[in-house]
Amino acid sequence: MPGTPHKGRGAVSRPDGRFQTHVVELSEEEAVRREQQTPETVLTAMHAGKIISYNKSPDVPFDRSINPYQGCEHGCIYCYARPSHSYLDLSPGIDFETKIFYKPNAASRLLEEWEKSGYECKPITIGANTDPYQPAEKSVRVTRQLLELFLKHSHPVNLITKGSLITRDIDLLAALARRNLCSVAISLPTISASLKRIMEPRVPSAASRLKAMKKLASNGIPTSLLMAPIIPTINDAEIEQILELAANAGASQASYIFLRLPHEVKTLFVDWLDVHFTERAEHVMSLVRQASGGRDYDSRFGIRQSGRGAYADMLGARFRTACKRFGLTFDRYQQRLDCGKFERPGQQQFGLNF
16 A cells, blocks of 8 residues: 655655565554655665676666666656665565665676676676666666776776766766767656656756766767656657757667656556546556556567557657657667777786797
C-alpha cells in the first residue's frame, strides 16, 4: 500500500524485495513511526569483485558497462535498476535511494580487466543502471578515477547521466573527445519543475542539465539527449519542447525509452501514481498496457524499450518527426568511437629497448 511521501524522495512505499530473507514484524505503532521518519542517506563502500558487466541484449546499444554505484540517491520512481537492491536483501523502494553503495576499488579492478591478454577493446558505457554523477560522486569521485584511466589508456567510453556534476570532468572528457574516445547522453524526461520534484526528486533541474549539455557540446564533446522514460499522460506532451531545447543546447542526437516496469518497479510506480495522480492513475496504466500487449510490462527484446501498438507507434512517429524538425539525428546507438588507440596497461613498457 502507498505510504507517506517524503520530501526529496521518489518512492512512497517500501515493498519487500523478491528475494527477501530477513523478515521483521513491526507493531502498528512502530510501523507508523518509521513511516513518518525522514529517511536519511547512508553511503557504504562495496568492493567490486568484477567491474565490467557484459550483456547480449539485442536492443541495448552496448555490450559492456560499468556501474560505479549500486542504488541511486536521485530517487527516480521509474528507475528500472531499483530491483537490483533485492539482491542485497533491501527494498527497491526507499532503500534503493537511501542505502547507496560505492565501489572504491573500481579503478584497480578495471586495470585488472584491461591487463588480461584476451581482453577485446570495445566502448564501455558508464551509467547504464545507476547514475555515475549522483550526489555521492562529489565526494568519493569513483567516476572521475575511472575516466582518468580511460584517458591514460585511450579506451573509448560512453556516459549516461542526469547529473550536472559531469561538467566537473570536462577536462578529461574534452581530451577524450579530441581523440574520438567519448560521448555523453544527458537524460531529460521533463522540463516541469513540479513534476521533477516528485518523479526524480534529487536530480538537478532541467535548466541545469540543459546548461551542462551546452557546456559539453561547446567543448567538442559529442552530446545527445535521452528522453527516458516517456510516460503516458505524465510527460508525453513534452516531447517536442524537450527536443527543441536540447537542439538549442547543442545536442546532435536524440533517443527515447518507453516506461519500463520490471519486477518491483510496477508496484512502486502504481503506488506513486495513486498518491500523486489519483484521478489519472488508471488511465496511465491503461495506456501502458496498450503499449505492452495487455500486460503491465512486456520484457521481450525489441518491445521493452519502445512498446508496441497504436499508442507506442504514435509516440515514435512524434519523436522522429520532432527530431527531423529540430535537426537532431534519431539514433538509439551511441557515438561510434575509436577502439584502435587502446594501450593495454604495461604495453608501453614492453616496447622499450634495453
